[in-house]
Amino acid sequence: MTNLNIILFLCGWGPHAAYQALQDNASDIPPEIKMVRIPCSGRISKALLFKPFEMGADGVMLIGCEPGSCRYGTGTATAENNVEDTRGILDLLGLGKDRLRLVTFLPDESDALLRFLKDFVSQIKNIGKSPVVPPPKETPIAEIDELIIQTVTKYDVYACQDCGKCTSACPLTLAGKPFSPRAIANIIISGNIEAPSVQNDIWSCLTCGLCYERCPSAVNFSEFIRDIRHILRKRGFDGHKAHGGFFQSLMRTMTSQDLKIKHWEWLPKEIRTDNESKILFFGGCASYLDIFFRNHLGVQTRDILVDSLRLLNFFDIYPAVLEEERCCGHDLLWSGDKENFLRLARLNVDAIHKMDIQEVITACPEGYRTFVHDYPEHGIEVNFKVTHIYELLEREIDKGAVGFKKLNHRLTFQDPCRLSRLENSADLPRKLLNRLHPKAFTEMQDRETGATCCGNCAWIGCDSFSKAMQVKRIRQAHDTYSDLLVTACPKCQIHLRCAMEDPFIGEELNTRMMDLVSVLARTIQWE
Amino acid sequence: MTEQKDTKQEIIITGFGGQGIVLAGSILGEAVVLGDHRQSTLVQSYGPEARGGACSAEVVISDKSIHYPYVRHPDILVCMSQSGFEKFIGQLNPEGTLLIDQDLVKPRGIARTFFSIPSTRMAEELGRVMMANIIMLGFFTAITKAVSVDAVRNAVVNSVPKGTEEMNTTAFNKGFDYGLAVLKGREKKATGKAGA
Numbered sequence: 001m002t003n004l005n006i007i008l009f010l011c012g013w014g015p016h017a018a019y020q021a022l023q024d025n026a027s028d029i030p031p032e033i034k035m036v037r038i039p040c041s042g043r044i045s046k047a048l049l050f051k052p053f054e055m056g057a058d059g060v061m062l063i064g065c066e067p068g069s070c071r072y073g074t075g076t077a078t079a080e081n082n083v084e085d086t087r088g089i090l091d092l093l094g095l096g097k098d099r100l101r102l103v104t105f106l107p108d109e110s111d112a113l114l115r116f117l118k119d120f121v122s123q124i125k126n127i128g129k130s131p132v133v134p135p136p137k138e139t140p141i142a143e144i145d146e147l148i149i150q151t152v153t154k155y156d157v158y159a160c161q162d163c164g165k166c167t168s169a170c171p172l173t174l175a176g177k178p179f180s181p182r183a184i185a186n187i188i189i190s191g192n193i194e195a196p197s198v199q200n201d202i203w204s205c206l207t208c209g210l211c212y213e214r215c216p217s218a219v220n221f222s223e224f225i226r227d228i229r230h231i232l233r234k235r236g237f238d239g240h241k242a243h244g245g246f247f248q249s250l251m252r253t254m255t256s257q258d259l260k261i262k263h264w265e266w267l268p269k270e271i272r273t274d275n276e277s278k279i280l281f282f283g284g285c286a287s288y289l290d291i292f293f294r295n296h297l298g299v300q301t302r303d304i305l306v307d308s309l310r311l312l313n314f315f316d317i318y319p320a321v322l323e324e325e326r327c328c329g330h331d332l333l334w335s336g337d338k339e340n341f342l343r344l345a346r347l348n349v350d351a352i353h354k355m356d357i358q359e360v361i362t363a364c365p366e367g368y369r370t371f372v373h374d375y376p377e378h379g380i381e382v383n384f385k386v387t388h389i390y391e392l393l394e395r396e397i398d399k400g401a402v403g404f405k406k407l408n409h410r411l412t413f414q415d416p417c418r419l420s421r422l423e424n425s426a427d428l429p430r431k432l433l434n435r436l437h438p439k440a441f442t443e444m445q446d447r448e449t450g451a452t453c454c455g456n457c458a459w460i461g462c463d464s465f466s467k468a469m470q471v472k473r474i475r476q477a478h479d480t481y482s483d484l485l486v487t488a489c490p491k492c493q494i495h496l497r498c499a500m501e502d503p504f505i506g507e508e509l510n511t512r513m514m515d516l517v518s519v520l521a522r523t524i525q526w527e
Numbered sequence: 528m529t530e531q532k533d534t535k536q537e538i539i540i541t542g543f544g545g546q547g548i549v550l551a552g553s554i555l556g557e558a559v560v561l562g563d564h565r566q567s568t569l570v571q572s573y574g575p576e577a578r579g580g581a582c583s584a585e586v587v588i589s590d591k592s593i594h595y596p597y598v599r600h601p602d603i604l605v606c607m608s609q610s611g612f613e614k615f616i617g618q619l620n621p622e623g624t625l626l627i628d629q630d631l632v633k634p635r636g637i638a639r640t641f642f643s644i645p646s647t648r649m650a651e652e653l654g655r656v657m658m659a660n661i662i663m664l665g666f667f668t669a670i671t672k673a674v675s676v677d678a679v680r681n682a683v684v685n686s687v688p689k690g691t692e693e694m695n696t697t698a699f700n701k702g703f704d705y706g707l708a709v710l711k712g713r714e715k716k717a718t719g720k721a722g723a
């Protein structure tokens with residue numbers, strides 16, 4: 001027996017009968033295979049397909065019923081999509097799509113099943129052990145009261161005047177959710193962290209920072225919540241993760257040092273990069289997101305990376321890119337997993353230092369905030385400058401001789417909370433927007449540092465109130481009579497698009513969206 | 528002494544009084560002499576210009592000594608007023624270079640290419656319309672390469688009133704960057720790649 005770990009998700013209907021026949025006959029099923037019986041191949045979400053890889057599995061099989069023989073009708077078709085998406089993501093990660101297979105067997109095909117199982121094991125043997133080393137499991141700590149008090153003191157939550165401004169500003173409260181930052185703060189101060197309402201609500205906060213904007217005592221509620229999450233997680237509590245925790249799983253997997261990530265392999269040929277350059281373009285997770293949401297939302301956030309690079313090339317800037325680029329860790333940090341955030345941060349920063357980079361440019365507001373703010377705050381020193389691409393573009397365009405073609409749209413703009421509010425840079429995108437020549441540019445009622453967010457942050461706590469918020473936000477955009485909602489964050493596009501998929505009001509909400517860099521790249525020209 | 532090839536360039540900067548036309552000419556000359564260690568002369572026209580009429584500075588640059596400081600057929604013509612343009616455009620060398628302030632000069636009736644910059648508007652944006660001449664000088668330096676950029680930048684710092692050095696350097700850099708951008712834009716357009 002090899003030391004391979006291979007997981008078999010086996011549908012309990014047709015193929016399980018075939019498997020049972022093998023067991024009854026004491027056939028030599030490869031011992032590396034660990035079988036998990038499941039109700040239907042369509043129930044194995046991308047999160048479940050991926051989870052074994054996070055835990056270090058070398059291969060995963062999903063065995064279901066042949067299309068047409070699925071007990072529930074659509075199981076096999078769903079499984080096909082889930083497996084294809086997950087395979088795409090395994091490829092980007094450098095694990096290789098061949099580590100995951102979907103096959104179907106009829107109940108009487110036990111011989112073929114056995115052949116397949118043996119083949120798969122020998123294929124995995126050829127590919128080799130997975131380079132993923134699961135992050136060490138932390139033993140939950142018993143006593144957290146002291147930590148909570150420290151955090152309350154650090155953010156001076158005691159200064160809360162009980163004025164309720166935060167609650168009246170909170171978009172979740174305004175969407176009708178029985179949720180109050182003021183109440184959470186008070187319960188935590190009173191030492192009742194285990195209260196069920198707190199346990200729930202801690203993971204719902206969007207960490208959007210709107211309450212902090214309004215708080216007369218300057219209680220930085222979003223960072224306070226973030227740190228409380230870290231403590232709760234240490235204690236063994238965890239939040240409700242969106243999409244079954246797929247994204248947290250993905251990010252944790254990236255903490256394995258030996259992964260041969262292929263972050264940029266797909267880049268179109270006409271884009272010029274130069275790995276000798278002292279400037280690095282940090283792209284972010286768009287490629288993963290696009291694959292994950294391929295069938296559901298059909299977003300193309302990867303265009304943001306391509307168009308950013310196009311714009312840099314336009315100005316004769318040919319930056320380096322980091323092939324082994326990892327997630328910046330933003331979502332892990334804000335969903336409570338500080339340890340793995342730090343691992344990602346160190347891997348990214350070390351790799352960039354090794355390339356002798358002087359300036360990192362990014363178009364992602366979360367990545368930007370994380371590099372300039374959260375890395376240093378958590379003791380990860382960087383010896384390069386970090387620039388948001390809007391700063392760079394504004395500087396280059398301002399030199400002159402560059403103009404913009406007429407744009408046949410009426411625009412409005414969705415502020416990204418990380419850039420506009422948390423980094424206080426709402427003017428950056430607006431300087432660029434004001435250079436364009438659209439039919440009109442009309443701001444939404446809530447804008448700049450007061451803008452409401454797209455409805456989710458860090459892939460936790462998404463619920464019907466998030467949806468209600470998104471509906472409100474999209475209607476605000478409609479009130480401007482715009483036909484193009486300009487965004488500045490791939491995730492704003494994803495979460496807002498999600499509301500537009502609503503089976504009842506989706507059509508009414510449907511709005512064209514385009515990222516600001518794409519709008520710029522399509523209209524910029526030398527005069 | 529070896530025979531140097533004739534690198535003489537004749538320049539006219541024209542505008543109206545108060546724009547700092549003569550100062551621009553003198554900074555240019557100073558940069559050539561003190562910075563690039565070449566020869567230069569300046570002839571300025573006095574008169575009603577100081578009160579807002581046409582005004583011009585004639586600058587000659589050469590590696591050899593200059594025997595005649597007046598400019599009859601400029602190689603480079605810089606126009607910051609319409610009347611200055613009308614007056615001198617006929618004299619510009621057919622291969623010469625024309626630079627204009629695009630908001631003040633409408634280059635009517637000519638078939639040649641030219642380089643334009645909104646120098647006055649840019650100076651306004653920087654908060655001092657007075658600095659349009661310095662911006663134009665930056666633009667001139669980038670486009671014509673008649674003099675080295677460090678030489679002009681130093682000459683600007685030495686010639687402007689105390690306390691305004693930084694502002695004027697910013698203005699100069701703005702004009703210079705704009706010039707580089709214009710050249711890059713032309714190059715891109717020539718290769719058929721005007722967009723991103």
Ligand code: SF4
Pocket residue numbers: 166169170171172173181204205206207208209210211212221222
């Ligand atoms: S950070 Fe945003 S979502 Fe969280 S409590 Fe404050 S306003 Fe509400």
Ligand code: SF4
Pocket residue numbers: 159160161162163164165166167181182185211214215216217218219
């Ligand atoms: S706004 Fe600030 S002071 Fe007012 S209740 Fe909220 S946390 Fe307390």
Ligand code: SF4
Pocket residue numbers: 242243455456459462463466494495496498499
């Ligand atoms: S809004 Fe949609 S895409 Fe965003 S986290 Fe919620 S379910 Fe996922």
